[in-house]
Amino acid sequence: MKDDIIYLVLLGLCIAFGQFYRKFRDPEQKKWVGTAVGLLIVFSTSGFHTLHMLFCYLVCGLITIYFNRKACHLVSFGFMFGYLFLFRSLTFLGFEAPPGHSNMIQMILTLKLVGLAFEVNAAATKSAEIGQAKKDEAGETVALSENEKALLKLDMLDVFHYSFNYVGVLTGPYYTFKTFRDTIYLPFSYNANCIEATVDKLKVIPLYAGLFLLISHIWPLNYATSSEFYEQRSFIYRLMYVWPTFFIFRMRIYTGIMLSECVCTMAGLGAYPKSCENKCGHGPSKDYSSLTSNPEGIEYDFETVRNIDVVNTEKCWTFREAMKYWNMCVQYWMAMYVYKRFPSKKYRTIATLAVSAIWHGVYAGYYFCICGAPFYLPIEDLYFKLFIKDATGTKRQVLNVICWISKFFAFSYMGIAFLLLTIDKIWFYYGSVYHFPYIMWLAMYLVGMVIAKDRKAKAKRAEKKQQQEATK
Template structure:
């Protein structure tokens, strides 16, 4: 509870500070003030452990600038994820464990620095391709050119990396944003034109509801009860099995509250503000060229903050399938995982499992993260096969009923996997899963086998 209070207070201060920060006109001054505020946030939460973040910045910055840019992204990935594991393991080495918020700061810093290395690598490869094309093609007018942002990536220095790494916006809990998004917020006029205050208030309106539901439901159905002897001895199998529903509801309300507050830090500071016509995407930013809008920016009602939107609460709750719900959850981190793990993994067959494994490693060293996140690839084929067999092509009342069944199955799967994420340690997870006799996993395996048999039977009849 103490950590939650510190977290809320710091996010509140960061949101308020944004009203002053976004009005700073001089880019250099804006960068230094943002970095100073970010380092102050880190020092106030981490104290001596701030040295971990500074060391990572120093080493990874040197890798990005001085190592071969064909491989700097992989070296940065190996170093940052290796250090993240070491950072979380210091308690086992007879050292003082870092505070909880330090872990979140280190997680965000890992995504930023590794993502930056990948951005540099992409810009470098593009520059080499342009050089090769120029040599092979005499029609220079047709040759692609580097953008200003790509040129800046190839000329990075340690100060640039310092400002990106430790700017107060997102330093505590994210969301992840690219170096391009950060640079645009410093140099482009959009943050002064967008309705930053209105966008922030719109998000703040719903936060009391989520926070209130979190406090109420966690009081009625505490997580600790699921690992008590009374839970197993006095409660029925059905009660124990259904207990995952309120625990995952509590988790969702807490995550919704935290993520929306983090988004508010971005919106109040103006980071991630782009014209709507640019077709902005979460994490990525504009998918259309906006160079013509820089000198003549549109009015304040023509902007959005889609670039830093990290969660879509409405669609997470109301969509029918597990696969679809995954797309609306922690979207900026998912963008990072998709761009730098999924799309770059050499084996198409195992890229989903590899992405889930990296996600689990990023979340922490506890077994619960692996139980939860790495279980998803095994549930998805079950859902996919029944969607294909029964929902695809269904219409009318039948479709509505099947969608509701799929929705219940989706949240039950999330809830059952999610309780492992909350219980963390193997002994607690095994106690709970043992109390329900691992019934969901047995049920999903059986459903998959039955689904495969039905699919084969239909195929045989068709032939």
């Protein structure tokens, strides 16, 4: 609870500071003020452990700038994720455990520094291709953008400002060096309606926070590991307990992520013209250079730093679809720098989920939860194809509702492992419900495969019969 209060106070101060920060017009002044406030937040929450972040910045910055740019992204990835694992293992080595907020800072810093190395690698690759006179589809020579030129001229001070600017330094969301640089040098943040965008998000936060406090008081998580829970509660009660615990988790995440988004919107970070078709994490999909000279009177949005879509997460029918609306900026990072870059198409999904689990922490619960998704998705895909895909009308609606219930039950059952963290607590709860969901999902998959095989055989027989009748 103490950590939550500190977290909320710091986010509140960061949101308020955005109104002041946004008024700086001189890029150098803006960079230094943002970095100074960011370092103050890091030091106030981490104390002596701030040295971890500074060391990572120093090593990864040197790798990105001075190492061979064909491989700097891979070396940076290995170093930062290796150090993240070491950072979380300090207690096992007999050292003092870093504060909880330090872990969040280290997590975001890992994404930023590794992502920056990938951006530099992409810019260097494009530069080499231009040197070979590569042309685009229209037959015109491809040119480097201003951001790509800046990446090729990157220095340690640029990495320093990007790493420790106060916007997102505590809890994210992840944003690229390109987005950061545009906020500093382009006029969009001065012209976007940052206050309105922030207030729109703040309006719903009391609802999520209130529901979190209320439901967590009625159904506390630690009750699921008590002897009373196992001895005095029925099997159905124990099985259904995952629903309120995951609801509590969602409300907490919604509150934290939307407050983090408010820090961005109030500071003007991620503001781009709406006409550029901005995407979460990536930014504009269309060229915006012509809009920088006349930025007034343009409609802006903050889609670039939108990290969660609460409405679609709640109302979409399938597990697969819901995953797309959750922690979207981090998912963008995982998609761009792990999924699309992984050499084996067959194992890229498992590799991406494994990296996500490693990024979240060293506890077994993260692996039970995140790496459990690939085993549930084929079941959902199979039943969607068998029963829902071609259904219409009332039947489709009923099946969609059943799929929605199954989606949230799967999220909730896997999610409780994410919350319980340790093997003993996870096994205690899963044992208390006799691992029923896993057994049920295995049975569903086997039954679904039998149905699919039977339908395929019937279709072949019908096709053969038609061919025989046609030859008569």
